[in-house]
Amino acid sequence: MSKNILVTGGAGFIGSHIVEEAVNRGYNTLVLDDLSTGKKENLEHLPQDSYRLIQGDIRDNNLINQVFKDNAINCVFHEAAIASVQKSITDPENTYSINVEGTRNVFEAAVDHGVERVVFASSAAVYGDDPKIPKVEDMSPKPISPYGEHKLENEKMAAKLSLKGSTKFVALRYFNVYGLRQDPASEYSGVISIFINRILSGQKITIYGDGKQTRDFVYVKDVVAANYLVAEKIARGFAIFNVGTGLQTDLNELVGIIFSLSSNVDNIKYELSRAGDIRHSLADIINLRRETGYKFDYEIKNGLSQLISHK
Numbered sequence: 001m002s003k004n005i006l007v008t009g010g011a012g013f014i015g016s017h018i019v020e021e022a023v024n025r026g027y028n029t030l031v032l033d034d035l036s037t038g039k040k041e042n043l044e045h046l047p048q049d050s051y052r053l054i055q056g057d058i059r060d061n062n063l064i065n066q067v068f069k070d071n072a073i074n075c076v077f078h079e080a081a082i083a084s085v086q087k088s089i090t091d092p093e094n095t096y097s098i099n100v101e102g103t104r105n106v107f108e109a110a111v112d113h114g115v116e117r118v119v120f121a122s123s124a125a126v127y128g129d130d131p132k133i134p135k136v137e138d139m140s141p142k143p144i145s146p147y148g149e150h151k152l153e154n155e156k157m158a159a160k161l162s163l164k165g166s167t168k169f170v171a172l173r174y175f176n177v178y179g180l181r182q183d184p185a186s187e188y189s190g191v192i193s194i195f196i197n198r199i200l201s202g203q204k205i206t207i208y209g210d211g212k213q214t215r216d217f218v219y220v221k222d223v224v225a226a227n228y229l230v231a232e233k234i235a236r237g238f239a240i241f242n243v244g245t246g247l248q249t250d251l252n253e254l255v256g257i258i259f260s261l262s263s264n265v266d267n268i269k270y271e272l273s274r275a276g277d278i279r280h281s282l283a284d285i286i287n288l289r290r291e292t293g294y295k296f297d298y299e300i301k302n303g304l305s306q307l308i309s310h311k
């Protein structure tokens, strides 16, 4: 694979793992991040001279073009976004400006500067609450949150741009990603990081709804593997793949596993379910497996026990 890599959102949870892999592979690695939810500390375990961090906003079109002009980037992993479905509901304008307009800047600059490939973070949220599971890539999308709509708009934008220049785009519809460095501090964070943090420190957790909603939880290392596989193996101009495990876990089961691994006593309150919340989410990963050889390494218990052992 090409060697000059740009990771937008590379100081965030998933982005920092993609950066780590790029560094391990010896690629020239550039990170662009405004450090809004990401942190420099997420990269501090890497040798200081193994990557470069530019602190900047993907909405700054001049900056983005300058970055591409100066760095002969071959491959972009675009992770920068507001990652929270809830935040997109409480703050739709700001989310739109980052998730759609910022993404447009990155995509258009990549095409204008002849970047070979852009792999970007889309989401299972594009499927919305269609009761059909598992979700297959060719189902018609029915997002029920601004966040899901924005991710769908990113995909449409990439499909169009792929016809314009030589840049190849791959949209990865991540399901629910969890792992080390997922920030537990915000109410907008992913459920696993919040639950582990609260359970390990003996605090009460809140389950929104009856806890019977299901998710396909995928460990961040498997998501990183999917990113590099598609970057290496997908040759067409535009493609979409689910990234998950094909396994379904409900929230009650999830907390049961965390309690059993942490030996803390159950301390749960149930509240009304959240607006924009999807009931069931499960990935069909056959296409990704067939076209890239993807195989996930962590089912939920392994992933959680690895994560808890790092705490």
Ligand code: NAD
Pocket (backbone or CB within 6 Å): 008, 009, 010, 011, 012, 013, 014, 015, 032, 033, 034, 035, 036, 037, 038, 039, 056, 057, 058, 059, 078, 079, 080, 081, 082, 083, 084, 098, 102, 121, 122, 123, 124, 173, 174, 175, 176, 177, 178, 183, 190
């Ligand atoms: P995160 O918040 O840890 O990472 C997002 C990063 O983008 C942060 O480092 C943040 O500082 C940066 N960023 C935000 N706005 C920016 C801007 N305007 N300019 C530059 N940088 C900016 O979240 P994450 O969970 O690592 O999510 C990464 C990507 O994956 C996002 O696109 C998200 O929508 C997508 N995704 C995440 C999940 C999940 O379960 N975590 C699932 C599906 C899709």
Ligand code: UD1
Pocket (backbone or CB within 6 Å): 083, 084, 085, 122, 123, 124, 125, 174, 175, 176, 177, 188, 189, 190, 191, 192, 194, 206, 207, 208, 209, 213, 215, 251, 273, 274, 277, 278, 281
């Ligand atoms: C998550 C991702 C989103 C991604 C989507 C893909 C985050 C913050 N969001 O959204 O980026 O596109 O998966 O599927 O990573 N819950 C509780 N208690 C809590 C927190 C959450 O019960 O304290 C519940 C939620 O109501 C929801 C489930 O847990 O039913 C999962 O919530 P969350 O981790 O926020 O993820 P999604 O909304 O699925």
